[in-house]
Amino acid sequence: MGEFDLIKRYFTRPARRAVLGVGDDCALWAPTAGQQWAISSDMLVEGRHFVSTVAPERLGHKALAVNLSDLAACGATPRAFTLALALPRVDAGFLEGFARGLFALADAHDIELIGGDTTAGPLNICITVFGEVPPGQALLRSGARAGDAIYVSGSLGDARLALEVLRGALSLPGSGFDAARLAMEMPQPRLALGQALRGIASSAVDVSDGFLGDLGHILHRSGVGARLQVDGLPRSALLAGLAPALQRQFGLSGGDDYELAFTAPASARDAVQAAAAQAGVAVTQVGTIEADPGVRLLDARGQVLPNVYGSFDHFKS
Amino acid sequence: MGEFDLIKRYFTRPARRAVLGVGDDCALWAPTAGQQWAISSDMLVEGRHFVSTVAPERLGHKALAVNLSDLAACGATPRAFTLALALPRVDAGFLEGFARGLFALADAHDIELIGGDTTAGPLNICITVFGEVPPGQALLRSGARAGDAIYVSGSLGDARLALEVLRGALSLPGSGFDAARLAMEMPQPRLALGQALRGIASSAVDVSDGFLGDLGHILHRSGVGARLQVDGLPRSALLAGLAPALQRQFGLSGGDDYELAFTAPASARDAVQAAAAQAGVAVTQVGTIEADPGVRLLDARGQVLPNVYGSFDHFKS
Numbered sequence: 241m242g243e244f245d246l247i248k249r250y251f252t253r254p255a256r257r258a259v260l261g262v263g264d265d266c267a268l269w270a271p272t273a274g275q276q277w278a279i280s281s282d283m284l285v286e287g288r289h290f291v292s293t294v295a296p297e298r299l300g301h302k303a304l305a306v307n308l309s310d311l312a313a314c315g316a317t318p319r320a321f322t323l324a325l326a327l328p329r330v331d332a333g334f335l336e337g338f339a340r341g342l343f344a345l346a347d348a349h350d351i352e353l354i355g356g357d358t359t360a361g362p363l364n365i366c367i368t369v370f371g372e373v374p375p376g377q378a379l380l381r382s383g384a385r386a387g388d389a390i391y392v393s394g395s396l397g398d399a400r401l402a403l404e405v406l407r408g409a410l411s412l413p414g415s416g417f418d419a420a421r422l423a424m425e426m427p428q429p430r431l432a433l434g435q436a437l438r439g440i441a442s443s444a445v446d447v448s449d450g451f452l453g454d455l456g457h458i459l460h461r462s463g464v465g466a467r468l469q470v471d472g473l474p475r476s477a478l479l480a481g482l483a484p485a486l487q488r489q490f491g492l493s494g495g496d497d498y499e500l501a502f503t504a505p506a507s508a509r510d511a512v513q514a515a516a517a518q519a520g521v522a523v524t525q526v527g528t529i530e531a532d533p534g535v536r537l538l539d540a541r542g543q544v545l546p547n548v549y550g551s552f553d554h555f556k557s
Numbered sequence: 558m559g560e561f562d563l564i565k566r567y568f569t570r571p572a573r574r575a576v577l578g579v580g581d582d583c584a585l586w587a588p589t590a591g592q593q594w595a596i597s598s599d600m601l602v603e604g605r606h607f608v609s610t611v612a613p614e615r616l617g618h619k620a621l622a623v624n625l626s627d628l629a630a631c632g633a634t635p636r637a638f639t640l641a642l643a644l645p646r647v648d649a650g651f652l653e654g655f656a657r658g659l660f661a662l663a664d665a666h667d668i669e670l671i672g673g674d675t676t677a678g679p680l681n682i683c684i685t686v687f688g689e690v691p692p693g694q695a696l697l698r699s700g701a702r703a704g705d706a707i708y709v710s711g712s713l714g715d716a717r718l719a720l721e722v723l724r725g726a727l728s729l730p731g732s733g734f735d736a737a738r739l740a741m742e743m744p745q746p747r748l749a750l751g752q753a754l755r756g757i758a759s760s761a762v763d764v765s766d767g768f769l770g771d772l773g774h775i776l777h778r779s780g781v782g783a784r785l786q787v788d789g790l791p792r793s794a795l796l797a798g799l800a801p802a803l804q805r806q807f808g809l810s811g812g813d814d815y816e817l818a819f820t821a822p823a824s825a826r827d828a829v830q831a832a833a834a835q836a837g838v839a840v841t842q843v844g845t846i847e848a849d850p851g852v853r854l855l856d857a858r859g860q861v862l863p864n865v866y867g868s869f870d871h872f873k874s
Contacts, residue, residue, distance in 0.1 A: 266630070326681060461580070461581075
């Protein structure tokens with residue numbers, strides 16, 4: 241099968257909202273009057289963002305999910321995406337599974353594939369997503385203020401736990417590993433939460449490289465610091481079985497969580513919980529923004545912990 | 558240097574038209590009221606789209622140029638782009654050159670980099686471009702009608718000539734090779750021509766995989782055929798020194814030309830030439846659209862030539 245047959249067979253579906261979808265030099269889209277466009281692009285590489293043994297369907301899901309997570313962090317409503325794919329070979333089983341996982345998530349969020357590219361090369365998946373957001377209402381990294389509460393959605397650390405089991409550094413019973421691997425390979429972008437937090441949250445970021453590192457982007461761009469209750473980080477029952485030091489490490493700097501970290505004024509506490517309930521996602525307050533730069537980590541007894549936790553960096557890890 | 562330092566150092570410049578540029582989860586853009594968005598994404602892989610010895614500055618130029626060429630083929634005005642980059646290592650010399658070539662072309666067309674991603678991995682460059690076009694005025698592949706004239710801009714085949722010299726299949730004197738290599742590595746997207754052809758051309762496509770194959774997209778989507786004067790294809794002085802069979806092959810199916818192939822009613826001949834003059838690019842009529850499907854290739858004496866010319870396919874070549 242050649243390049244154009246491949247695109248036609250696996251990646252061409254009738255345009256819905258698009259004026260023109262896959263198949264011309266460009267896609268055409270008529271933006272909704274009065275809305276801003278939120279745009280984000282993520283590239284996934286084997287061995288960096290996924291393991292070679294991942295099921296193609298889950299890889300299709302994850303490739304789109306990590307992009308949608310960026311739209312979620314801005315409070316945008318997703319509309320469309322492009323897909324560029326480098327493949328070592330044309331493998332029908334891989335492509336069928338990949339497309340199934342990709343489109344299942346796309347359909348769940350009512351967005352459409354409008355264009356892209358395929359080429360031969362080392363496996364690489366590059367997706368660019370487009371969403372809409374009312375002017376001035378996007379959640380940014382720069383809006384956190386001293387006194388704001390710091391929240392995180394869902395739970396942290398399971399994806400890292402799965403990775404360490406795959407690496408052979410830890411072991412889990414089969415059902416536990418399946419659950420952790422599901423967290424790693426099928427992250428759920430928090431789109432409903434992001435949209436519900438518009439007008440409530442003062443800042444937001446998606447947790448992709450580890451909570452502490454991603455919160456650091458908020459602190460840096462907002463010019464503030466933070467105090468965190470480390471042992472109050474939400475974690476799954478799976479993680480709760482580990483030694484406390486590992487729980488802290490995976491929660492603070494695990495990576496691949498795709499939860500939202502965000503801040504909101506103390507007065508917005510009820511509104512935050514109402515938004516979380518509306519979105520069907522738990523959110524947990526894990527700390528407070530402070531004027532002093534830097535991060536203060538506190539244990540359950542209020543003792544300061546040394547900050548030995550790094551953030552994931554693709555050129556350092 | 559880590560991932561975030563790299564982005565900051567080489568790829569972050571102040572936002573101009575963007576509401577929000579590089580540095581948050583998403584970029585934000587306020588579309589011009591009443592305009593449609595034209596969107597295209599291309600992925601470049603070493604050994605497929607460029608040779609390992611390409612100067613980084615030229616690679617930066619080419620990566621953006623091939624994307625802009627898609628906007629040109631739609632008649633869109635480019636506005637912004639995202640860049641996702643997988644790099645085997647952080648190489649300051651490479652990145653400085655790449656960014657210089659990339660931004661030089663971006664500045665020449667008044668567009669800005671609004672976001673993207675960097676990761677470690679086999680060298681891969683994925684750019685997504687955004688342009689604007691008035692509703693109903695985009696040039697599509699589907700509008701060619703029997704009787705329309707077929708045109709191509711600039712000249713064809715020099716990029717393929719350079720490739721064959723690099724492969725050792727042909728030789729050229731040094732200055733000739735430099736010129737051919739410039740065509741291969743520094744294509745000039747025909748944006749001014751594409752915009753000038755709005756309302757004049759009935760269809761258009763950019764010539765990236767070879768003239769015959771890309772014209773084939775127009776024929777397929779328009780449900781028509783074509784008659785081509787093969788020896789009338791525009792070619793450079795470089796190419797004119799080759800054997801006639803090679804001239805035909807490189808002109809018809811060379812690849813990497815990034816010229817525009819387009820059609821226009823016979824009555825629009827003067828308007829086409831005026832658009833070409835306005836854009837400062839030569840355009841040459843090379844054939845005629847016919848109702849019968851398929852392509853008839855004619856030599857200078859009007860004799861039918863066998864069609865032995867393929868199109869570039871990343872999974873077949």
